[in-house]
Amino acid sequence: MGLTMQEKKAIIRELHARYRKAIKKDKTKILNEFTVTTGYNRKYALHILTNWKPTPKRLIKRRRPSGIVRYNDKVILALTKIWAFFDYMCSKRLTIFIHEQIEYLEPYTDFGITPEIKAKLLQISPATIDRRLTSARQRLQIKGTSHTKPGKLLKHQIPIRTYYTWDERKPGFFELDTVAHDGGRASGEFCCTLNATDVYSGWVELRALRNKAHHWVYSEITKFPAVLPFPLKGIDSDNGGEFINKELANWCDQNNIAFTRARSYHKNDNCFVEQKNDMTVRHQVGYYRFDSRRELLALTEVYKLLCPLLNFFYPSVRLTAKTRIGAYVHKIYDQPKTPYNRLLESPDISDTVKAELQKRARTLHPVQQKLLLNKAKNSLMRIYQQKLNTSVD
Numbered sequence: 001m002g003l004t005m006q007e008k009k010a011i012i013r014e015l016h017a018r019y020r021k022a023i024k025k026d027k028t029k030i031l032n033e034f035t036v037t038t039g040y041n042r043k044y045a046l047h048i049l050t051n052w053k054p055t056p057k058r059l060i061k062r063r064r065p066s067g068i069v070r071y072n073d074k075v076i077l078a079l080t081k082i083w084a085f086f087d088y089m090c091s092k093r094l095t096i097f098i099h100e101q102i103e104y105l106e107p108y109t110d111f112g113i114t115p116e117i118k119a120k121l122l123q124i125s126p127a128t129i130d131r132r133l134t135s136a137r138q139r140l141q142i143k144g145t146s147h148t149k150p151g152k153l154l155k156h157q158i159p160i161r162t163y164y165t166w167d168e169r170k171p172g173f174f175e176l177d178t179v180a181h182d183g184g185r186a187s188g189e190f191c192c193t194l195n196a197t198d199v200y201s202g203w204v205e206l207r208a209l210r211n212k213a214h215h216w217v218y219s220e221i222t223k224f225p226a227v228l229p230f231p232l233k234g235i236d237s238d239n240g241g242e243f244i245n246k247e248l249a250n251w252c253d254q255n256n257i258a259f260t261r262a263r264s265y266h267k268n269d270n271c272f273v274e275q276k277n278d279m280t281v282r283h284q285v286g287y288y289r290f291d292s293r294r295e296l297l298a299l300t301e302v303y304k305l306l307c308p309l310l311n312f313f314y315p316s317v318r319l320t321a322k323t324r325i326g327a328y329v330h331k332i333y334d335q336p337k338t339p340y341n342r343l344l345e346s347p348d349i350s351d352t353v354k355a356e357l358q359k360r361a362r363t364l365h366p367v368q369q370k371l372l373l374n375k376a377k378n379s380l381m382r383i384y385q386q387k388l389n390t391s392v393d
Helices: 005-021 024-038 042-051 073-085 091-105 115-123 126-132 216-219 244-253 267-285 293-312 339-345 351-362 366-392
Strands: 173-180 192-198 204-209 235-236 260-263 319-325 327-333
Touching: 005 024, 005 042, 024 042, 073 115, 073 126, 091 115, 091 126, 091 244, 091 366, 115 267, 192 267, 204 267, 204 293, 216 244, 235 339, 244 260, 267 293, 267 327, 293 339, 293 351, 293 366, 327 339, 339 351
Parallel strands: 173 235, 235 260
Antiparallel strands: 173 192, 192 204, 319 327
């Protein structure tokens, strides 16, 4: 029986340095012994001893100790149930969520959290979560179509915003966007969602609209000062006609609210709200076509329950710095936090507002809020299915 590959590599490591330093006569002896020992062809053996390079330590894979399972199937099952129930958060956000809400999750037997599993869930790292949930993340990714129609009027009167000043890194500056629920068919009238996201804290306000007419958008935006826990200081939108109109521009001037717009064909100018469209709208209500009054009312009910969950319980990350090194852009993010916690830490929020936020937080329960949200989403889908059945009949 010949040598194993590991044994052959050990011989090469011993001989290659001596072979290179030897004189021609000694090289012949070393090569003869090496071919006899390993059974290699003489030309191949000559190539190996001449060109052999040890593998750098940084490239050597460390093998995990065999037989040691830190997180067993029961722990991963509980983790998967929490991950799926709370809308498939990324690992870094999920780790923070579990640490903050574990006391609320433990009493619910559906998650199967025992004292031992609880201790493991509090120890598990984001990297381990990513690795153990890899197979569960295999899901279809669907992209929608854009329905932004340029608002040509007043464009020259509304300034373009391409960067944020330090003053705008305070609570109260919102990016706005609309999400169409057309089901892939842009003809006719269909519902839309108005998404308003605070740049500093990530606070989200979602409103269901009958259609994309600027009348409905204007009606909902003008209600924000009365429902937001902090003052509305500025809004920034894309170039759609639902935002770029005289009524909204005049209202902002009268209420000392800064109104800016993004550059055409530059979605990254509104990156804060664009990234929320997927997580807060598409992941919750999908890509279906909602075009009836019953669906509009059901969608409104979904958002009434979803917004408190997003703002008080779901952590989010925020970009804090970005450095370009040649073609590579190095981004630095802060630790995942809920919008609620960011507002409590902000020196620009008054103690009165913080006390009111804490009072509202005490009335909410993450699991109960999610159960109510699931019930509202199921109601929306029943109405949608009934509409389809009626249209077929």
